Amino acid sequence: MTGKKPPLTKKRNQKPDLGRGWIYVILLFILFSFWYSGGQTGIQEITWKQFEENYLKDQEVDQLVVVNKQRVEVYIKKEHLDDPQYQNLPENIFTGTPSEGPHFFFTIGSVEVFHDQLEKAQADLPHSDHVPVKYRQETNWWTNLxxxxxxxxxxxxxxFIIRGSASRMKNMGSSVFNFSQSKAREMEKGGKNKVVFDDIAGLEEAKEEIYEMVKFxxxxxxxxxxGAKIPKGVLLVGPPGTGKTMLAKAVAGExxxxxxxxxxxEFVEMFVGVGAARxxxxxxxxxxxxxxxxxxxxxxxxGRARGKAHAFQSNDEREGTLNQLLAELDGFDTDTGVIVLAATNRGDVLDPALLRPGRFDRHIHLELPNLKERVAIFKVHMRDLKLAPDIEPELLASQSxxxxxxxxxxxxxxxxxIAARREKKAVDKHDFMDxxxxxxxxxxxxxxxxxPEEKERISIHEAGHVTVSWFLEHSYPVLKVSIIPRGKSLGAAWYLPEEHQIITKKQLFxxxxxxxxxxAAEKIIFDEVSTNALDDLEKVTKQAYAMVMNYGLSDELRNLSYYDSTGRYEQSLQKPFSENTAEKIDKEVQQIIDDAFDRTERILQDHQDQLQQLAKSLKDKEILHKEDIEKILGKKKVNKPYSSLFP
Structure with missing residues (x-):
């Protein structure tokens, strides 16, 4: 019976591991250094006085060697090496016996002085007993290297760069020599973390439209x-978080x-031409x-539109990448079975050449989910949560x-x-509201x-918002108001806006x-205003400019809109209107805000007692819900007397 050959532990053409080779070279160099030094572990340094009194007078010195006219090496006679005073002499690391020398050394300033001192120390000895002195010149290889x-x-x-980058990063396209390789993350067919349409709630129209890609x-x-041709490219356009990426993954999963x-x-790099190559x-x-x-x-x-603003740049890497993308979309036909999905939050700034038929043929617009879709989304994300019986997805959807x-x-x-922080066994309604x-x-x-003064002013400020909203016909109902600081805000009111596709001038006003x-409430109660309305004024100013410039809802500039759906004005150095028109826009915006402020003041003056009562209750409780507000202001209803105050 013949079995299979065992797998080889090393491939025949595999290159040797040079990383270990460096270690071997270093070890061999260290051993050579020990051998060159005689295998000694160290030589003890002494002074001239120690040398003269302990070794020279007892005639135990065999010879002296002057090295480079700076250092004198002392060699002890072999018959004295066994004496107790020489037990700590350097030993040969290979044999374990006392080395042949040198055993000590001392430094000198000059050779002449050393000779004079040595002659004086040996003046009483016969000339035949004088210690012989030799001279040697040595080269320090470490200094030369x-x-x-x-x-x-x-x-x-x-x-290291060549071998390490090529071996560890060749599959990632990140080697120094692989800049032109694509960095796309690939999900293979039949992957474990597969996303399907059932994992995406809402977007029913978008899923139905894109399901053709799955069938193809x-x-x-x-x-x-x-004879039908499937679109080459599909563009998903929508606000952030609406599920564009999830929808693309679901197409691949289905x-x-x-x-x-x-x-x-990932196509934009500091090197020219890398984006097009990728x-x-x-x-x-x-x-x-x-x-x-x-x-x-x-x-x-x-894919941003190419315009005059880019003409000041000698070479734009993004434009080269866009040109390559356009060529690839035209270059491969539908028979290859490759479909391009793209997502963006700014569909208005894309180049027209990218959006023409034959490239991105189909545009799918994703909107923020409505009430019914939010209920479905809540149910999808609640599947993995341990919920309490009081959870109502419909209520949560209406609150968001x-x-x-x-x-x-x-x-x-x-x-x-939050539920885990409170050590609960299930997530309840209170946790979702928080x-x-x-x-x-x-x-x-x-x-x-x-x-206390700031708290009173904050209470008046928030009560002013609630009171005005309560007595306006087209304002949203208030759910809750609080003067507890949150984030950068010192107080806040929560409203329940109705979902409209069209907003009228009265509703905006x-x-x-x-x-x-x-x-307005601060001005009426304290007869002065503060910096507490910064966020409010920012929103109000943007709304007023949108009414005048985008929607044509002003009396002076009637039926005119300077909104640019193509996004080209952002790249242009000129405004789409003259300086005279800009002055008119500013005057119209100021007039709208002045009319709104006068109207707001009149509402608060007519209900000043209720305003102060609401502010006092808010100051004491810090949080008021809809039921608490109704006890003070009554049921919300249409207030007819103010209908004539619309501009």
């Missing part, structure tokens, strides 16, 4: 027989094909494993308007962390020192009035 050490270090460093990758013959994923910034290498690898998917995240890094899928995932994780508050407003800072409610 010091200037060669930098060259040896550079040679060793070069060998699974059975391309069905489309080819009918189709069960290789998936190449990388970011657009783009070529990426498509080459994808074609070799077709059918496959290429996913480029944040494609606006290299405008949240993306990533925000909801963060809420679920934060609620679990998690939402923390993500919206930040971490509570109850330890922040606030004076009411929102500006609510934003000015805090400053």
């Amino acid at each position: 010091i200037w060669l050490l930098p060259f040896f270090f550079l040679i060793f460093l070069w060998i 990758l699974k059975s391309p013959e069905k489309f080819r027989n009918l 189709a069960d094909v290789p998936f190449f994923s990388l970011s657009g910034s 783009m070529r290498d990426l498509f080459k690898k994808a074609k070799e494993k077709a059918p496959s998917i290429i996913f480029i995240d944040e494609i606006d890094t290299v 308007p405008g949240f993306s899928g990533a925000d909801i995932a963060n809420i679920c994780n934060e609620a679990a962390l 998690a939402i508050d923390r993500i919206i407003g930040g971490l509570e800072k109850k330890s922040k020192i606030i004076t 009411d929102a500006i009035c609510v934003g000015l409610g805090g400053r």
Whole structure:
């Protein structure tokens, strides 16, 4: 019976490990140094006085050797080496016996002085008993080799870079000689961490539209027989956290094909031409494993529109990379089975050549999830949590308007962390509410020192927001108001906004009035204003400019919009309007804010008693919920007397 040959422990063509060879060379050099020195472990240094009194007078010295006119080596006679006083002499490391010498040494200033001292010390002895003196010149090889050490270090460093980088990084494309290789992370077919459409809640329309890619990758013959051509590129556009990357992974997971994923910034390097070379290498690898998917995240890094602003640069690496991407999209046909998915938050700044038919044929816009989709997203992220019976995903979804899928995932994780911190056995409703508050407003800072005067002013400020919002027709209902500092804010109010696709001029005007409610309340109660309204004024100013410049909702500049959906004005050195128009815009914005502030003041003056009562209750309790506010302000309803105050 013949068995299989045992595997070889070392490949025939495998190169020797030079790393160990360096160690062997160093050890051999050390042994050679010991051999050259006679295998001695060390020589004891003495003074001239010790030499004269202990060794020379007793006639135990065999000879003296003057080395380089600076050092005198002393050799003891062999018959005296067994004496007790010489038991600590240097020994030969190979034989273990006392060495033949030298046994001691001392330094001299000059040879002439040394001779005079030696003659005086031996003046009473017969001339035949004088110690013989020899002279020797030695070369210090270590001193001569010091200037060669930098060259040896550079040679060793070069060998380490060449061999180490090539062996450890050749599969990562990170070697000093592999800059042109793509850094795409590849998920092989049948991977363990596979994402499918069931793992993505919401985005039903987007999943339905992109499912065609999955069908093509699974059975391309069905489309080819009918003469249909699948789109070469699919562009996913949407706000951050809406699931663009997850959707691309789900396409690869459902189709069960290789998936190449990388970011657009990985094409940009300090070396010219590296981005284009990596783009070529990426498509080459994808074609070799077709059918496959290429996913480029944040494609606006290299796909930004080319314009006059880039003309001042002599060579733009991003533009070269974009040109190579355009050539690759045109160069491979649909029969290769390679589909390019790209994601961006700024679809308005992409180059038109990238978006034309034949390249990125299909554009899928992902929006922030609505109420129904948020419920589904909460259910997906709650699957791995241990929940209490009082959890209602519908309630949590209603409390998180405008949240993306990533925000909801963060809420679920934060609620679990809070429950664990409180040593609970399950995550309950209170934990989720605290998690939402923390993500919206930040971490509570109850330890922040606030004076009683500041606390009173903060209470008036927040009560002003709530009061104005309560008596406006188009304002959002208040859920909770607090004067506990959170993050950078000293107080905050939580609203429940309705989800509208279209916002009217009255609704925008009411929102500006609510934003000015805090400053107006301070002016009415304290007859002066403070810096507490910084965040409010920032939001109000942006809303007013959006009304005038984007939506054409001003009286002076009617039906005009300077909003640029292409993003080219950002790269331009000129504004899309004249200086005269800019002055009109500023006047219109100021007029809108002045009208809103006057209206806000009138509302607060008509309800000043309720304002002060609400502020006092807020100052005492620090947190008021909707039920507490209703006891003071009554049920929220449409306030007819103020309908005539709209501009």
